[in-house]
Amino acid sequence: MDGVNVLVLAVLGTGFLMVSRRSLDAIIRLYALQNVLLALVSFGLARGEPHFVLAGLALFLIKGIAIPYYLFWLLDRLEVSHEVEGYLSVFLTLVLAGVLTALAFRVGRVFLLPGAPLPEGVPVALSLVLLGALSMVARKKAISQVLGFLALENGVFLLALAESHGLPLFVELGVALDAFAAVFLAGILLFRIKGELGHLDTARMRALRG
Template structure:
């Protein structure tokens, strides 16, 4: 139990760091780290059942390795600065992140279902979701929005783990496939945005209005 608690807290910590760091490389690494931790949680919860282990491995392969690698490749090819640009300063981001986490912990109790295998994971999962949306709302670079979305996705995954040992295997795989496809598509779009507009700043994409 102590191990699980530590893991969950570590995941939350990576979430915080992802909100506060200003370097894209660091955030991608943190994302990879978060996936390792999630995989560990899923192994710890698996209780020896093979298909959970398979699912954990598969997910780790896709989200812990494939996607970070793809993102690194992407930002190298894009030739834009590796710095995160946002509306909020680091301190303000952290303050808001703290508030949202507090909210998640306050509200999260209501989400905890009886018979949940990992009750303490639910508020953390919720916090990850909120933090993910926070970075999507506050950051301008298209790629940092993708990272925010990925963090959110991880929150959802943790939620699934905590509430019910994860979803059925084929659903889980399908979800992962969709997530990967979404990120892949987003990557292509980012390339096109860069090519078409010369920047990847979503705050400047405001020609469609009204």
């Protein structure tokens, strides 16, 4: 299990880097790496069970390759700046990320179920959820907020994996496909917003409210 714990800590590291980066290209690559690491965690917990191998493969193919590829394509088609604009500086964002992570590790034991197969993953999963939420509220561009939602969803997946040795295979496949469908629909919405307003800055969109 030591190798799995190292992978879980690496997943947390990608969460921190995703919050601190100011390049959409870098954030998408980190999101892809995060999913590859989560797939390896699933493989590490398999213990000969094909369910976890198949779930890990689905995670790797759909969320580690297909979604990042689609996001890169989306960036090129939208012709927007790849620079991430936020409401907070990088320093303040990292300080807040550190506070949220400390909070997740502090309260993680409350969420820990008896017999959890990966107890070390519970506070990390809660951290990913909070870091994803931070990315959604602290950034201005809609596409960077979509990435925050995807990181949050990865936290939910890791929580299920750590607490209950995973979900039924069909549920995990459905979640992965739902994530792809959500990103696909978000892409269509972003195209419409860009066509109507000429930008994807949610801060400027708020000024349109009466």
